[in-house]
Amino acid sequence: MRYLFLWSALLWTTICGAAPLVPALPTLTPDTRYAFSAQSLSDENQHYEQATGQYFPPASTFKLVTALAAKLELGDEFRFSTSLRRQGNDYIIQFSGDPTLTTDDLKQLLRTLPAQGTKRIRGHIWLDNQVFSGFEKAVGWPWDSLGVCYSAPSSAINLDHNCAPASLTDLNNGQTRLYVPEQYPIHVMNQAKVLSKEEVKQQHCELELTAAENNHYVLSGCMEQRSTPLPLKFAVQNTGLYAKRMVYKALHQLGIQLDGDIHIGPPTYNVNQAQILAKHQSEALPELLDTMLKKSDNLIADTLTKTMGHHYFQQPGSYSNGTNAIKAILANKAGISLESAQLYDGSGLSRNNRIHVNTMQQVLRYVWRHDSELHLIELLPRSGESGTLQYRRSMLSNDIKGLLTGKSGSLYGTHNMIGYLLDSNGQPTMLFTQYITDYFPPENEEELNSSPLTDLEQQFYRQLITLNQAHDSQH
Secondary structure, three states, X not given: OOOOOOOEEEEEEEOOEEEEEEEEEOOOOOOOEEXXXXXXXXXXXXXXXXXXXXXXXXXXXXXXXXXXXXXXXXXXXXXXXXXXXXXXXXXXXXXXXXXXXXXXXXXXXXXXXXXXXXOEEOOOEEEEOOXXXXXXXXXXXXXXXXXXXXXXXXXXXXXXXXEEEEEEEEOOOOEEEEEOOOOOOOEXXXXXXXXXXXXXXXXXXXXXXXEOOOOEEEEEEEEEOOOOOEEEEEEOOOHHHHHHHHHHHHHHXXXXXXXXXXXXXXXXXXXXXXXXXXXXXXXXXXXXXXHHHHHOOHHHHHHHHHHHHHHHHOOOXXXXXXXXXXXXXXXXXXXXXXXXXXXXXXXXXXXXXEEEHHHXXXXXXXXXXXXXXXXXXXXXXXXXXXXXXXXXXXXXXXXXXXXXXXXXXXXXXXXXXXXXXXXXXXOEEEEEEEEEXXXXXXXXXXXXXXXXXXXXXXXXXXXXXXXXXXXXXXX
């Protein structure tokens, strides 16, 4: 691939005029769209930018917007709650969309029954999922990644992160063996074969996964020869069915007899009038956001989005009312308009999302201005040190490590970063945005010691750090 380097200066604009900042940034390829910008936090009139577009897919950088809206609408005391209730001979497990709920948590709720002397349920068990409605997968999620765990569905009934681990082993005879821990109620048909690296390229063969709604999967195609098992993770497709099977298993383990059936959905009577027997709560919102931002957790982001739709509009949460709630919350409580933004989820996974660069700059500035109440900046990963930025190739050098904090975002052809430059005391002094889309690295980029994208990012961050340090020394 040939790279066209168009050298043009970033401009540092002041009240008095503009002066070039050197060295300048190149474009990656002629078709790449990008927007690099930075603003001084002490003086909004001091800023520079270089852009070939204004609207970009935000990818996971949008999680900072979701985090801000959640802080403003739900508050730090918010926790997801899952309760076990009783009405006559029936029992209801009322789900709230807790993205951190595990099978062990669910089993702990059911332990309440034998502890209270109940060894037989003469009625039914209802898995109440009415807090959310609509799609469990957002518009714009690519069909070919729905079987992997970063695309796990966001449901009212989330269990074990809607994700089942597995591994694929090379048997050294062209065949493979798939292992799925027996506690996970999914079925995978393995048809994958093993080829050499050269054969994989010649036959244009890759590992393929087909997922069905009954939590059945077909693994086919080719795996390159390897000496260690290949870790895999399968996204649960039918969250209600998965939970139903886990409840049956837990009842058996606890020695509880069920005369009736397990139904997915709410009973016909008012659940809120049923007696609460036990309750499980998630960590509070700040802890959830810490995981969401540092690990770029899509399930937490999308579940919080639906919860905001439920909370703001007082109706079952969905991707539709959740993204509209985010727009309304930021407009009404932060004075930030996302009216022109195209939003389809809260995680940034949808390829259909679009946001204006200036909107993200407004979000970054608002977060900084109100950080004493929000405490969001401290939750962001730091360059070369924590979260998704710990091993980012462009942030591992000593002159960049620890001097930026921010949120990355990647989709096919999209390579984004937003955040803050830090002074010698670790305090933000400058905000920046890096949006790059329609850039497709060469296939062998991972094998190279450096790459055009890594070089460009390092050049951009070093410019900002140099400028930031000069500004810091003057004050």
